[in-house]
Structure formats: C-alpha cells, structure tokens
Amino acid sequence: MSMNKRSKRKLLVIMVVMGVALATVLGLTAFEENMxxxxxxxxxxxxxxxxxxxxxxxxxxxxxxxxxxxxxxxxxxxxxxxxxxxxxxxxxxxxxxxxxxxxxxxxxxxxxxxxxxxxxxxxxHDENYMPPEVADALEAAEQEK
Amino acid sequence: MFKRIWAWIQKFSSPKHFYRISGKMIPWFAVPAAVLGVYALYMGLFVAPTDYQQGESYRIIFIHVPAAWMSMFIYMVMAVSAGIGLIWQIKLADMIAAASAPIGAWFAFLALVTGSLWGKPMWGAYWVWDARLTSELILLFLYFGYMALQSAIEDQRTADKASGLLAIVGVVNIPIIHYSVEWWNTLHQGATVAKFDKPSMHIDMLIPLLLMAIAAKLFYAAIVLIRARNEVLYRERNRQWVKELVEKL
Structure with a gap:
C-alpha cells in the first residue's frame, strides 16, 4: 500500500468532515430563528x-x-x-x-x-442541584447582604 | 523508526492477537464496572440528599446524565475508529466501530427515555422539539443509520466504508448536542457539570454522579471488548486460526 494513497484518503476524510461542518453551520445560521x-x-x-x-x-x-x-x-x-x-x-x-x-x-x-x-x-428548571438546607442558607446569606 | 512503529501497530491490531489479549482484559473492566456501578447507584438513589426544587424526581439524573454522556463518548470512539479503518485500513478499527454502535444506540435510547420520564413531572411534557432533545434524537438515528448500512451491504469492506463515512459525517452533531443549550433557547436546562465554571451541584450529589459516569465507561469497555471479539470471530471465520480455535472446543 503506498503512502500516497493513504494520504489521499486522509485528505478526503478531512474534506468531507469540513464540508459537512460548513454546510451545517450555514444551515443552522439560516434557520437560526426556527432553532x-x-x-x-x-x-x-x-x-x-x-x-x-x-x-x-x-x-x-x-x-x-x-x-x-x-x-x-x-x-x-x-x-x-x-x-x-x-x-x-x-x-x-x-x-x-x-x-x-x-x-x-x-x-x-x-x-x-x-x-x-x-x-x-x-x-x-435550572442547572443547579442542592439540598434544601443549602438553598435556605444561600438565600439567608443573600438577604444578609 | 516510523516503520518499526507501523510494524508494531500492525502486529497488535491483528485480529488474532487482539482476540487473545482482549479475553484477558474483559474481567479487569467488567468487575470494577459492576462493583462501582452498584455502589454509585446506591449512593445516588438512597444516600445523596433530596434536591431543593425537584425533590426526589431529580435522582433520575444518576442514570440520565451518564447515559447521555456515554451516547456522545461512544459516538466519538465509533467515528474515530471508523476514520482509522478508512484511512489506514486497520481491520480491527472497523470491528471496534461496528461493535460500538449498538451500545451507543442503547445509551442514547436510555438518555431519551429517562429524560422523557423526567420531563413529564418537571416540565409538564414528555417531549418537546427543542434543540437539545432533537439533536440527541438525531444521534440515535445516526447510530441506526450506521447499523443499517453495516447489515444492508453484503461485502464487508464496502459496508465498513459506507457506514464509516456516515459515522464521520455525523460527528458534526456532537458539538451541536453539547452547545445546543447555549446557542439557542431550549427548554432543557444548561450544563451542570461539563463546563469551565465549577459544577452547579452539591458535592454529595456530584460524587455519585461522577462515579456512575466512570462505572458506565468501564461497562462500555467490557462490553465493547466482548462484542469486538464476536465480530473478530465472525469476520475471520474462514481463517485458519479461527478454525483451529473452533476445533479445540
């Protein structure tokens, strides 16, 4: 197997990935509002x-x-x-x-x-997860300020 | 130097050699996966504190989040293996990719189902077409597409090429899943753990979650080795060493 053929395949794979990525970015930007x-x-x-x-x-x-x-x-x-x-x-x-x-x-x-x-x-709901005691303590600290 | 490394890679990636080595490796992943999995699940479901807002329902996170992470991680393993198979024509890489697909599909399915069961009490809906949920569903379909191509094409080399290309193209979906909650307004909340800031989760909840994630990775390692071994035996069924192996049984 020649090195040349292998790098050709490598180039092809990279180009396919970049092409699809570009098309996806363009597509998502065009449909921004619908997303x-x-x-x-x-x-x-x-x-x-x-x-x-x-x-x-x-x-x-x-x-x-x-x-x-x-x-x-x-x-x-x-x-x-x-x-x-x-x-x-x-x-x-x-x-x-x-x-x-x-x-x-x-x-x-x-x-x-x-x-x-x-x-x-x-x-x-938000990304915060804590026990109720901690939530109460945080709120109390907030009110102290 | 390069030639020597190449020769080494070829030796170790020979299906016969892999079959011998992997058999010894499986228990080293399977046993810790089972022990850690049971422990982490117990910690998550019984020991971790109740959430201030979501009460007990939040505990589905200990299944949902590791499953979702695995669905993306396995996809990357599959796509990279398929790429290695495509470019360097290492047969073992194609077998790893083929062995990974159903495992990844199951994790994606699990993430979708647990998320749906979580969504009903928390959001008020089993399913919404927001960017996070939709892109995860597309991930499941990418797995299905890969598996369909694998089994629809008779010639193994052509099957690996076609399905491998699909796997590589589908990689663009992975950053979309991860960043969907930042790029667009979604009903799904933002990242709790996988972000540059410190995790927005109490340490007593975070530890079981991370242990569960490690257990899931170990589980995948064990299962993918078992499945890849079957793949090796099937694809090399006409080779002398497999025939000798079968005769010994």
Whole structure:
C-alpha cells in the first residue's frame, strides 16, 4: 500500500468532515430563528416575535404577580427576562415546578390587549442541584447582604 | 523508526492477537464496572440528599446524565475508529466501530427515555422539539443509520466504508448536542457539570454522579471488548486460526 494513497484518503476524510461542518453551520445560521424553542419578552414587545401566530415565550414569573381565580383554573401572571414584561393568562393545570421566580415556557398567542393567552405552560428548571438546607442558607446569606 | 512503529501497530491490531489479549482484559473492566456501578447507584438513589426544587424526581439524573454522556463518548470512539479503518485500513478499527454502535444506540435510547420520564413531572411534557432533545434524537438515528448500512451491504469492506463515512459525517452533531443549550433557547436546562465554571451541584450529589459516569465507561469497555471479539470471530471465520480455535472446543 503506498503512502500516497493513504494520504489521499486522509485528505478526503478531512474534506468531507469540513464540508459537512460548513454546510451545517450555514444551515443552522439560516434557520437560526426556527432553532429557538421560545422568544423572550423583549422579543415579543419589540416586534421580533410574530404577533399574529402561535408562538412560545419564555422567562421568569415575576414575584407577587400570580393571581389565581377562585372559581376556575384561570391564572394570570407577568413574565420577564429582566428587561421587558409580558402579561400572561392561562387556564389549565400548571406543572409542579411552577412558582413565583421560576423559569417557564408558555405556548399561545397575543390577544388585542397584548395579553399573551397561553394554552400550554411548561416549567424550565435550572442547572443547579442542592439540598434544601443549602438553598435556605444561600438565600439567608443573600438577604444578609 | 516510523516503520518499526507501523510494524508494531500492525502486529497488535491483528485480529488474532487482539482476540487473545482482549479475553484477558474483559474481567479487569467488567468487575470494577459492576462493583462501582452498584455502589454509585446506591449512593445516588438512597444516600445523596433530596434536591431543593425537584425533590426526589431529580435522582433520575444518576442514570440520565451518564447515559447521555456515554451516547456522545461512544459516538466519538465509533467515528474515530471508523476514520482509522478508512484511512489506514486497520481491520480491527472497523470491528471496534461496528461493535460500538449498538451500545451507543442503547445509551442514547436510555438518555431519551429517562429524560422523557423526567420531563413529564418537571416540565409538564414528555417531549418537546427543542434543540437539545432533537439533536440527541438525531444521534440515535445516526447510530441506526450506521447499523443499517453495516447489515444492508453484503461485502464487508464496502459496508465498513459506507457506514464509516456516515459515522464521520455525523460527528458534526456532537458539538451541536453539547452547545445546543447555549446557542439557542431550549427548554432543557444548561450544563451542570461539563463546563469551565465549577459544577452547579452539591458535592454529595456530584460524587455519585461522577462515579456512575466512570462505572458506565468501564461497562462500555467490557462490553465493547466482548462484542469486538464476536465480530473478530465472525469476520475471520474462514481463517485458519479461527478454525483451529473452533476445533479445540
């Protein structure tokens, strides 16, 4: 077996990998928007997100804004990404992790009063794992500051 | 010098030599894998503290995360072996790649199933089409594609070439899986352990997780050797040394 043939095959493999990688980068860049699972409240408010069709919006539930109806499953709350706020309405069962300050992703549509009417709410948990005592201690330390 | 190294590689990668050596190596991986696996699983499921947010449900992480890591690690082993087989035409490398595919596919499947069971109580959905979940599903399909090409093509050399090329092309999916949670908005949370910052996990949870990951690697080492040995016997079935081996039984 000649060295030449071997390096030819090596070159071919490298070129195939680089070609496919380039095509993938171009493809993913072109479909950037479709790769996003949800829009942020900022994107909803500044018009980046389409306001006529069903979309997903993700953010944190603003503390102290959750209002639950007494006679039905209707819940109203504000959603924020730290910069902008979107008002949200949902009628249905919320996931266990839903609480104030929690990250959530809601699917639905803006109505004419610019309230986002959701027909699905999913909770997004974060990457932190710790025992409750540690979480309490961290919170206490945060309040000391 | 180069010639001597090459001669050494060829000797040690000869299927016959591999068959002899690997038989002795298997228990050295299998026994620690079993011991460490049982210990780490016990630590993870019974000893590690409850999570502040997710309660007991988070314990699926001790299966889910090592399985997901293995699905990517095995893919890289498979693709690199297939590349070595393709470029240097070392037969043993192709056999390692072929032996790895079903193991990697099982780990990818396990990661998807455990993730789905985790998703329902935590997120509120078994499945969402976000970038992390979708790219992991594509990984499973890449494994299926490799295995399908292997078994669909009669001629072994052509089968290795075609499936090897698919394995190499599929490597682009690996960074996509890893970085999907950073590049795009996903429902899946970001990295806890595999990042440059320090792990966002309490040490009593982290240790069983890492032990479990090591156990999974040892398990793979043992299984891939067993499977590669079968592959060697099958592919070399018409060779004299295999015939002699069979006669001795």
């Amino acid at each position: 996003m699972y949800f829009y942020s409240p900022t994107e909803v408010n500044n018009g980046t997100a389409p306001d006529t069709r069903t979309i997903r919006v993700g953010g944190l539930v603003v503390e102290g804004t959750v209002e639950r109806a007494t006679e039905s499953l209707l819940v109203k709350f504000d959603l924020t990404d730290g910069a902008e706020v979107v008002k949200l309405e949902y009628s249905g069962i919320l996931p266990d992790l839903f609480r104030e300050g929690q990250g959530i992703v809601a699917m639905g549509k803006l109505n004419d009063k610019r309230v986002f009417v959701a027909n699905e709410v999913l909770a997004k």
